[in-house]
Amino acid sequence: MTDAARSLYIAQPALSRAIRDLERELGLTLFARSGRGVVVTTQGLRVVKLAREALDAVHEIEGLAGQGGATEAELRIASTPSLEPGLAGRLLPAYSAEHPGVRVHIVRCDGRDAVVSAIRDQRADLGLTDLPVPTDLITHPLERQEIVLISPPGLDLPNPVPMRKLNGMRLALPARGSLRRRELDAMFGRYAVAPVVVLETDERNGWLKAVRNGQASLLWYRGMAEQASRAGLVVRSLEPAVRRVIAVVHARKRLPLIAQDFLTTAEKGTAA
Structure with a gap:
């Protein structure tokens, strides 16, 4: 109390x-x-x-009133930097074409934990992140996105890169103790490889800078491959392939209509 x-x-x-x-x-x-x-x-x-259902219904009515009046409805979507290009380049155009009266605000979050916090704190209606997430959130899987190796030019590596080749490779990795780092360490342990850690940080710009400077390679999502290629970096698949499930997540409550419509659009796009 x-x-x-x-x-x-x-x-x-x-x-x-x-x-x-x-x-x-x-x-x-x-x-x-x-x-x-x-x-x-x-x-x-x-x-x-x-009581929560009643309050959610009130908020939904307010949202309908906003769409019918001069006030523009707003949908807030939390996303990690790695997944934002796919959100902005593919999902949002399809949604906006069907719902031009809704303004979408992207809540930029530095990692999966930050997406979960944004939803729990009600700073976002939906989140786009990789799984798993805590069980108090509802998940709507959209796709399986490949993890690739992004390297500076000039490295003598095959494509795809056998997992054993990561042994002794200079890598930029997330900060020690973070969830994403623990997942990568588990993968390294599974394949009995021990990379040389050149940089440990959760700053994604620091990762790319290290690769551009020729200091290290980086494990990242295929969705970032275009950005890496434009920067003159080399993108290779791994063997065996490693994929993560990408999903739209939200709290266990009745969603506003505009959020329900986004889910429908996202799932329709995935099915297509």
Whole structure:
């Protein structure tokens, strides 16, 4: 109760009184005392679920009103930098062609964890990221995107590159301890390879700079291959191929109509 009151910027006794008044008005017991304080009752959980659905419906009505009036509707989509080119170049044009009255705002997030946080904090309606994500989010898989090796020119490597060739290769990698780094380390362990780590950072511009300077190679999504090729870098597949599932994700709640329409457009584009 103390933590809840602090997050609401009200005094704890005032919050307790408000809850007692609500319980009295509804004729329900929403909280029960336990050894550690209070816990939400089964009735309380049901009330919370229905209240959230009611508030979501109100927001959806407000969105409809915005589309019908002078106010432009806005859809907020969180995306990682690696996936943003595909979002902006393929998904958004198809959606905007069908829904010209909706303004789409891309919430740029530095990695999967940041996308999840943007959705949980309600700074974004939808997120575009690779899987897995926590189970409190709903996922709509769209495609499997290949992980490729991006290298400076002049390296004597076949295409595709056998996984064993990564042993001793100079690589720029995400920061140690990050989720993406743990996934790559697991892949290295699976194939018994030990690359030479030249750079450890979550700054993607730093990765590309290291490759352009000839210091290291980089493992990145195929969707970034065009950008790398324009920079004069060499893109090669891996053998065996490594792919990640890319999905649209959102909170477990009723989505605004404009977000539902985006999902329909994205899934339709994937099917095509």
